[in-house]
Every structure is written in structure tokens, then in C-alpha cells.
Amino acid sequence: MTGNSESLWRLRQSVLRFESRALLMGIVNVTPDSFSDGGKWFDAKHAIEHGMRLAEEGAAILDIGGESTRPYSEPVSPAEQIRRVVPVIENLRGRINIPISIDTSNAEVAAAAIAAGAEAINDVTGLDGDPEMLELAARTQVGVCAMHMQGTPQTMQDQPQYNNCVEEIAAYLQSRYEMLVAGGIAKERICLDPGIGFGKTHEHNWELIRNAKRFLSLPAPILVGHSRKGFVAQAIGNKERNRDAGTLGISLYLAEQGIHLLRVHEIRSTLDAFTTFRLAKYSR
Numbered sequence: 057m058t059g060n061s062e063s064l065w066r067l068r069q070s071v072l073r074f075e076s077r078a079l080l081m082g083i084v085n086v087t088p089d090s091f092s093d094g095g096k097w098f099d100a101k102h103a104i105e106h107g108m109r110l111a112e113e114g115a116a117i118l119d120i121g122g123e124s125t126r127p128y129s130e131p132v133s134p135a136e137q138i139r140r141v142v143p144v145i146e147n148l149r150g151r152i153n154i155p156i157s158i159d160t161s162n163a164e165v166a167a168a169a170i171a172a173g174a175e176a177i178n179d180v181t182g183l184d185g186d187p188e189m190l191e192l193a194a195r196t197q198v199g200v201c202a203m204h205m206q207g208t209p210q211t212m213q214d215q216p217q218y219n220n221c222v223e224e225i226a227a228y229l230q231s232r233y234e235m236l237v238a239g240g241i242a243k244e245r246i247c248l249d250p251g252i253g254f255g256k257t258h259e260h261n262w263e264l265i266r267n268a269k270r271f272l273s274l275p276a277p278i279l280v281g282h283s284r285k286g287f288v289a290q291a292i293g294n295k296e297r298n299r300d301a302g303t304l305g306i307s308l309y310l311a312e313q314g315i316h317l318l319r320v321h322e323i324r325s326t327l328d329a330f331t332t333f334r335l336a337k338y339s340r
Contacts, residue, residue: 065277065317066244067175067199070155072116074277077330078311081157081279081319082110084120086140087132103144104151111152113323117176118152120144120169121159125180125254134164141165142172149173157201163188170196176247180205180254182232194240201247201279202232206255216255222267225250229274247317249279258287265306269313281319282306304329 065072072079086103107118122140123132137160145156149172157176158169163186166177170192176199183189183202193200204225206216218224229248236246250264250271261282271278282288288302289295300322307318307326312333320326 063277064244065199065247066242067117067155067157068170068197070175072155072277072317074316077334078307078315079116079317080114080323080326081281081317082107082113082115082118082323083283083319083321084110084118084144085124086120086122086144087124100140100143100147104147107144107148108151110323111148111154114327115154115323116317117155117157118148119157119159119178119319120148120174121178122165123160125159127253134162137162137165138168142168145169145172145174157199161185161189163192167192167196170198175199176201178249179203180251182228183236184232190236190239190241193236193245197242197245199245199247200236200241201249202229202236203249203254204228204232204251216257216260218260221256221260221263222270225264226270226274229271233274233276243275246276247279248274248276249281252280252282253285253287258290261285261287265309268310268315272314277316279317279319280310280315282310283318283320283322300325308333 063074084103084107110118120141122137141158148156155175156173157178158166158174159178160166161179161181166189177193178201179189180203182204183193183200233246233248237243252261252264268280283303284299288299292302303320304326307320308329310318311330
């Protein structure tokens with residue numbers, strides 16, 4: 057793998073090591089309204105079965121969330137998020153051998169998820185949306201993924217603007233990294249995410265994809281979450297058509313650039329594509 061020298065992400069107990077290829081973060085949305093699969097895994101039993109399948113297919117980590125962050129989504133109370141995600145995390149921890157991250161920007165939800173067995177916090181606000189989140193993460197020694205977002209889920213697609221989106225986002229992530237370290241987060245527990253689709257136009261998203269390698273100069277592993285998002289539908293010219301093949305093309309390109317971790321809905325097909333791509337490119 058090309059990229060920076062940060063070859064691991066240390067979580068609360070587990071370690072993700074980035075060596076020969078990108079690792080995959082499997083998505084488990086325990087929500088009725090996520091943009092791609094809202095409602096499909098809202099029932100805890102179905103969410104648990106889905107998580108087990110993603111783990112069996114080769115996910116390196118599961119990301120479980122109880123609140124949609126799609127554009128113009130409505131906030132969900134901490135109590136409701138906890139009701140949705142904690143039973144899923146508790147059940148999965150005893151059945152799978154890969155770590156779990158909690159997708160939330162609320163410290164109360166994160167604390168409940170960590171108590172249930174989550175080993176990382178994946179926060180779309182970069183741990184800046186709740187004043188208690190940074191202290192919680194430092195005290196519990198979990199892994200953290202800090203994402204860039206311009207605005208909030210309710211406002212982020214209202215004419216996002218940048219002078220140079222790649223450089224501005226890289227500068228923000230560098231700054232967040234330094235603030236997390238200053239706040240007590242160990243360097244090896246930090247992952248960074250440029251935030252595809254969060255306060256970006258379709259063209260901004262493509263600029264970030266085309267220049268993803270730029271983020272490898274940052275002092276932490278890089279996660280990219282592009283799966284099934286609107287810019288994929290725009291590229292293939294049909295909002296109703298399945299977006300998995302379009303997502304897969306981007307996954308291959310990101311992996312080839314050296315991105316460490318890809319947050320995707322489909323695990324098996326992505327790993328199969330990685331295998332055949334590498335054989336085609338490197339076998340003699």
C-alpha cells in the first residue's frame with residue numbers, strides 16, 4: 057500500500073493494521089430513514105444478522121449508527137439512539153471477532169455504546185459537536201474518526217462553497233488532529249475522514265476522490281465514505297438505479313491511491329474486486 061507511514065489505527069482493545077490493501081468498514085444503519093437502506097435494518101434482529109453477515113464477508117470493522125446524517129435529516133434524541141444501537145452492539149460483540157465503532161456526534165450515545173462494547177467513535181462533527189465528546193474519548197481510550205463537514209446535516213447542502221476544497225479540508229483535518237492530540241487522544245487512536253457528501257457539491261466530491269492521495273500526507277490513517285451517495289447516482293445518470301457498481305469503481309480507485317479504510321455497504325463484492333484487480337495488475 058502506498059500512502060503515509062501511519063500503518064495502524066489503535067482502538068480501545070483492537071488494532072487495525074493497514075498493510076497490503078485497504079480495509080473495509082461495514083455499515084449497519086439502525087435507522088428508519090438513512091438515504092440508502094433506511095428501515096432495512098431498523099429492527100434489532102435484522103441489524104444483528106446484517107452485522108454478522110458483513111463480518112463473515114470480511115469487514116475489518118462495523119460502524120453502527122442510530123441517527124441518519126443524510127442531507128436535511130431530522131435529529132434523533134440520545135435516548136432513542138441508545139435504544140436503537142445498544143442491543144445491536146451488545147449482541148454482536150459476543151458473536152463477531154471484529155471491532156465495532158459507534159456512528160454518533162453525541163457523547164451520551166457514545167458512552168452507552170462504549171459500555172456495550174464499541175471500541176471507536178465515528179463522529180461526523182470531528183468531535184466538535186458535543187463539548188463532552190473529547191473528554192469521553194480520551195478517558196475511555198477508544199479510537200476516534202474525525203470527519204470534515206461544512207455546516208450541519210440540516211444545512212450542509214445549502215450551497216457549500218470553497219476556494220480550494222481539497223486544501224481547505226486537508227488544513228481542517230490537520231487542525232482537528234492537533235486539537236485531538238492536545239485534548240488527550242493518543243496519536244495512534246486517530247483516524248481522519250474528508251467527509252464525502254457532507255457540505256460538498258457533486259463536483260467537490262469528485263475533486264476529493266481524484267485527489268484523495270493528498271490526504272495521505274496527514275499524520276493519521278484516512279477513511280473515505282463514498283458508498284451509494286448522490287454523486288454516484290449523478291454520475292451514472294439515474295437516481296433510481298442500483299449504485300453498488302458505481303461505488304465499486306470508486307472503491308478501486310481509492311484503494312489504488314492508498315486510502316486506508318473504506319466505509320461501504322457491500323463487503324464481499326468489494327473484496328472480490330480487490331482480489332481480481334490485484335491479480336490483473338501484479339501477477340505475471
